[in-house]
Amino acid sequence: MSEPFLIGDAMTGGYGKGPDILHGCTIAAEKGEIAVIVGPNGAGKSTAMKAIFGMLNVNSGAVRLDGEDITKLSPQERVVKGMGFVPQTHNIFTSMTVEENLEMGAFIRRDDFKDTMTQVYDLFPILKEKRNQAAGELSGGQRQQVAVGRALMTQPKVLMLDEPTAGVSPIVMDELFDRIIEVARTGIPILMVEQNARQALEIADKAYVLVQGRNAHTGTGKELLADEDVRRSFLGG
């Protein structure tokens, strides 16, 4: 079996000098697929994603992108390597316009990024309409679109989303999921942490259920939705 495009392999680690939160946790994302991390509160879902992005110390295990070991790189260096990351909160420049947010997303690019911006506007038409409005004045769902759009501006090889639907209404959530599926169809692998386990599993090609920093269940979204154990413990029967 060939190795996945992005893999956090048997990661063990925690924040700073604190105790380990992740214990031999493995997360991977394939090209063109949506991988989802779900699990109960405090399971280390976001932590696992941050570990892959280099925001905490991985004491053992490794992170590899397209076969290259990037375990030692800083988050900024990983962005240059082609990772796009959308944090859960504070993920836009509130005082800047939508268009400026996208420009800042493309900051590391020295080439012409007009085409990418057009693509982002095609994906999120509402942003084109509000391009000259301050991003902080938009609704929750629109802000998330700005955040995802900003991350897409680097033309990342992989996109990581930390709870993209936190705090938005169910209708907006469905729309965001649709957009995320569209992004995945363009061939960008997506790794996503989600609270709304059922909806997330429905769109997931690959899903990871974490419990206390360990892999509890792994499989396709459908498999896990059908899994008696998973249903009982996370999906309420």
Next chain:
Amino acid sequence: MDFLNALVALANFVIVPGLAYGAQLAIGALGVTLIYGILRFSNFAHGDTMAFGTAMTIIGTNALLALGITFGPLPTALLALPFGIGATILLVLLTDWLVYKFYRDQKAKPVILVIVSMGVMFVMNGVVRFVIGVRDIRFADGERFLITARDFKEMTGLREGLAIKTTQAITVVVAIIAVSLLFWFLNKTRTGKSMRAFSDNEDLALLSGINPDWVVKVTWMIVAALATTAGVLYGLDKSFKAFTYFQLLLPIFAAAIVGGLGNPLGAIAGGFVIAFSEVTITYAWKKVLVYMMPDSLEPDGLVQLMSTDYKFAVSFAILIIVLLFKPTGLFKGQSV
């Protein structure tokens, strides 16, 4: 009632000086607000940075005069201004490298940086006095007036004169140029936008690949240019004295906070709010009132709310009122 004469008297004693003083405060406050927005601390050394820049400009002016170079009807100091700005940029970059960088690397809290900036303030204070002395220095040369009170009276036939000093006109013109350049830079250039992004959301700016060291350097350079310009304009309009510049810190901070710390537009508005409050409260209104009111109501006293010695009390009072009732300032700024 003599409305026209009242208006001219008001313009002569309140509006024109207020505009010039407001422009000087606005440029000073812009420097404070940029440091606060991007380096995230209140820079108490700003007044003395202004003093240093002005001192360097005075030295440059003297050198130019010694060479026999003048700027015709305009003050020679304007020619020496780039030299003053250059020297100040070197000073603040050196200070940042020697002092602030250390605390930034430690991720020191803003309050620690404030205290550090006080230390820097005392050192700069000493340096300025050592270099140029403590006396009052007038360095404005060239044509003194754009319009003198007498010319105005002859032109209009009014009893009141309106004098506009060259330095006042220069202040307003330079302020407009400086502010337009700054806003163009912040809103249109890649580096300027990255500075705003860094000020808005530091973590996301780092994630976007914005280089924090470059942002900090550019910020210091702009602040040095603004501080020197503000200092030179104030010095041309009034006079240069190291101690006065240290005292200017209060109205400048008041302006920045009233406008909303971290918000450049607010700094400009704040500058004019503070300047006009100071001027109107310390102005003796008798003259204007005599023109405006019937003879029977002519005021006996000077109708001066406060003596000019208390002008700093005005900015202080405004500062406290704003902090109590609207801590984020008139414009959307950060809370102190």
